[in-house]
Amino acid sequence: MRGDxxxxxxxxxxxxxxxxSIPTVSKVINRRAGVSADTRARVxxxxxxxxxxxxxxxxxxRLMELVFPELASVWAVEIIRGVEQVARANQVxxxxxxxxxxxxxxxxxxxxxxxxxxxCVIRVAQxxxxxxxxxxxxxxxxxxxxxxxxxxxxVPFVGATNWTGGQSAISHLVALGHHRIAMxxxxxxxxxxxxxxAGYRSALETARLPYDPDLVAHTQYLTREDGHAAxxxxxxxxxxxxxxxxxxxxxxxxxxxxxxxxxLRIPDDLSVVGFDDxxxxxxxxxxxxxxxxxxxxxxxxxxEMALDLGRGIPATRTGLELATTLVVRDSTAPPLR
Amino acid sequence: MRGDxxxxxxxxxxxxxxxxSIPTVSKVINRRAGVSADTRARVxxxxxxxxxxxxxxxxxxRLMELVFPELASVWAVEIIRGVEQVARANQVxxxxxxxxxxxxxxxxxxxxxxxxxxxCVIRVAQxxxxxxxxxxxxxxxxxxxxxxxxxxxxVPFVGATNWTGGQSAISHLVALGHHRIAMxxxxxxxxxxxxxxAGYRSALETARLPYDPDLVAHTQYLTREDGHAAxxxxxxxxxxxxxxxxxxxxxxxxxxxxxxxxxLRIPDDLSVVGFDDxxxxxxxxxxxxxxxxxxxxxxxxxxEMALDLGRGIPATRTGLELATTLVVRDSTAPPLR
Numbered sequence: 001m002r003g004d005x006x007x008x009x010x011x012x013x014x015x016x017x018x019x020x021s022i023p024t025v026s027k028v029i030n031r032r033a034g035v036s037a038d039t040r041a042r043v044x045x046x047x048x049x050x051x052x053x054x055x056x057x058x059x060x061x062r063l064m065e066l067v068f069p070e071l072a073s074v075w076a077v078e079i080i081r082g083v084e085q086v087a088r089a090n091q092v093x094x095x096x097x098x099x100x101x102x103x104x105x106x107x108x109x110x111x112x113x114x115x116x117x118x119x120c121v122i123r124v125a126q127x128x129x130x131x132x133x134x135x136x137x138x139x140x141x142x143x144x145x146x147x148x149x150x151x152x153x154x155v156p157f158v159g160a161t162n163w164t165g166g167q168s169a170i171s172h173l174v175a176l177g178h179h180r181i182a183m184x185x186x187x188x189x190x191x192x193x194x195x196x197x198a199g200y201r202s203a204l205e206t207a208r209l210p211y212d213p214d215l216v217a218h219t220q221y222l223t224r225e226d227g228h229a230a231x232x233x234x235x236x237x238x239x240x241x242x243x244x245x246x247x248x249x250x251x252x253x254x255x256x257x258x259x260x261x262x263x264l265r266i267p268d269d270l271s272v273v274g275f276d277d278x279x280x281x282x283x284x285x286x287x288x289x290x291x292x293x294x295x296x297x298x299x300x301x302x303x304e305m306a307l308d309l310g311r312g313i314p315a316t317r318t319g320l321e322l323a324t325t326l327v328v329r330d331s332t333a334p335p336l337r
Numbered sequence: 338m339r340g341d342x343x344x345x346x347x348x349x350x351x352x353x354x355x356x357x358s359i360p361t362v363s364k365v366i367n368r369r370a371g372v373s374a375d376t377r378a379r380v381x382x383x384x385x386x387x388x389x390x391x392x393x394x395x396x397x398x399r400l401m402e403l404v405f406p407e408l409a410s411v412w413a414v415e416i417i418r419g420v421e422q423v424a425r426a427n428q429v430x431x432x433x434x435x436x437x438x439x440x441x442x443x444x445x446x447x448x449x450x451x452x453x454x455x456x457c458v459i460r461v462a463q464x465x466x467x468x469x470x471x472x473x474x475x476x477x478x479x480x481x482x483x484x485x486x487x488x489x490x491x492v493p494f495v496g497a498t499n500w501t502g503g504q505s506a507i508s509h510l511v512a513l514g515h516h517r518i519a520m521x522x523x524x525x526x527x528x529x530x531x532x533x534x535a536g537y538r539s540a541l542e543t544a545r546l547p548y549d550p551d552l553v554a555h556t557q558y559l560t561r562e563d564g565h566a567a568x569x570x571x572x573x574x575x576x577x578x579x580x581x582x583x584x585x586x587x588x589x590x591x592x593x594x595x596x597x598x599x600x601l602r603i604p605d606d607l608s609v610v611g612f613d614d615x616x617x618x619x620x621x622x623x624x625x626x627x628x629x630x631x632x633x634x635x636x637x638x639x640x641e642m643a644l645d646l647g648r649g650i651p652a653t654r655t656g657l658e659l660a661t662t663l664v665v666r667d668s669t670a671p672p673l674r
Contacts, residue, residue: 051388062453063453071414071417071418071421072414072418073414074411074414074616076414076417077408077409077410077411077413077414077417080408080413080414080417080433081408081409081435084408084433084434084435088434088435093432093434093453094432094433094434095430095431095432095433096417096421096431096432096433097421097425097430097431098418098421098425116399116400116430116453224620253620256622257622260622279411280617280620283561283590283617285593285594285597285622
């Protein structure tokens with residue numbers, strides 16, 4: 001028998017039938033400790049008798065997913081750490097996966113065993129329209145982490161204050177006395193690259209320094225190699241720039257290499273500022289002045305936001321940008337000339 | 338009604354009752370496409386009628402877990418990438434978590450919603466006796482990745498050829514003409530540190546060079562800071578060593594710093610060899626000669642092993658060590674004196 005068909009089989013029906021409390025039933029279902037063998041057997045008998053099936057919403061809320069476009073970046077681990085910390089505090093498990101734009105239109109993670117479907121998703125960097133639609137159709141809330149493109153209104157995201165960060169880097173160089181400050185910017189298609197570049201321009205304007213397009217190099221990727229190639233071009237300009245602001249720390253390491261090859265000393269002949277403040281920034285020779293992006297805190301904030309949405313708590317704010325801070329190390333100094 | 342109690346409700350009972358094939362029932366259960374609304378309704382009615390519950394083994398085999406002692410290391414992402422690649426090819430999702438020795442004896446991940454229980458576990462670096470017992474009790478197979486301690490016989494693991502790697506580093510330095518070669522070793526409690534140190538000693542012996550305990554510094558951690566402190570001590574020995582083999586790349590970066598502080602040029606005054614070959618090794622100034630540890634391939638191999646065990650396929654071998662290779666860059670050269 002399956003009980004009265006007109007009455008839905010809920011956890012309280014099971015509790016009543018077994019003569020125990022709801023928390024006790026919950027313990028048995030979730031195989032937690034603190035239930036005697038006798039009670040456990042009675043609850044399990046009631047579950048069998050009523051053909052009770054645990055609602056999936058409960059199961060879903062215990063899993064979340066963190067999706068990277070690629071797991072190659074040195075900052076992935078900072079993000080994972082932030083997500084894992086908050087998820088663990090909420091007793092939620094974290095699925096980590098890789099799903100690039102080069103992959104098929106249909107995200108593989110949605111066609112899974114339903115019980116393994118995440119209660120919410122954090123998508124790093126990008127979220128295609130197709131993905132967004134599929135997540136919405138399945139009722140899986142999502143947050144975009146550090147979006148690389150403008151998002152439609154209402155799509156929740158967490159990023160950093162990239163424009164302000166760019167500004168602070170240039171203000172620091174201006175305060176040191178630099179007048180010819182070059183910038184290596186990533187692709188214009190990337191939102192945070194545009195924001196950092198805009199910060200550079202605004203700071204120059206504030207300092208009443210001219211904006212010289214010859215002192216801005218755009219690269220295809222945010223890699224050390226692209227930073228190196230761009231720095232070679234910028235260092236060949238006449239007069240040579242006395243400082244270079246790179247779009248991230250890897251590019252800044254490429255600037256270091258180009259400076260070495262050109263026989264330029266950092267910071268005596270060339271000041272360099274990066275962005276991100278990955279561990280490698282402090283390890284560089286000389287240690288790199290850079291704009292600290294609080295990746296772990298950003299990931300923690302994105303996780304709190306996603307978990308709230310997964311619990312049906314409406315978002316108090318759709319987007320959030322966490323403050324960057326300039327970390328001054330040894331790669332910046334007043335210009336010699 | 339729940340059908341004949343003497344007959345277990347299997348997927349074939351549902352298929353038979355609904356007059357469809359087993360793959361069709363599977364599609365409905367897993368909410369996949371390619372089933373008409375009519376058929377779907379008929380299958381769902383049969384599932385309800387028989388009170389069929391999907392066996393958990395199927396669900397379990399679609400989840401695996403990768404457990405780190407800490408998510409702080411720069412090599413964590415290399416491991417995650419290797420695991421994700423193989424898991425994805427097998428349509429298995431990857432849970433990533435952090436569970437250190439400082440945490441409670443009872444691994445949190447085992448007291449979860451049963452449907453989220455992993456089909457197999459890869460434990461990075463360490464597996465306590467308590468954890469092992471709990472995994473065994475729950476029938477969850479596991480593989481230890483890069484074990485830091487000796488494992489009981491029969492516990493599956495994947496590591497690298499640390500002894501051979503240590504040997505190859507020293508043979509390279511000996512071939513360059515070095516006779517006073519120091520080593521920075523991590524804690525003796527860590528298995529792979531002992532293996533690398535043993536490789537150092539064996540290579541010295543092969544080269545008929547004396548083993549001088551004054552030229553071996555043990556550090557508490559495998560960090561850049563500890564490498565720096567140890568290098569300062571080693572560089573104060575008389576006569577000064579002409580080469581230092583560090584237990585990993587981070588320690589080697591610490592040697593770089595100590596050499597700079599002492600006014601020593603690398604490789605002219607001091608040759609340096611690291612271990613791991615993380616991306617930072619190639620970015621160092623000068624690029625670091627190091628023993629390449631194939632972390633991503635090791636993680637892929639561990640995943641294949643764990644998934645096989647999760648499917649009940651007996652292990653053809655318990656342990657596996659993947660070959661390291663020496664990558665010669667610009668931090669090693671013949672000694673000047």
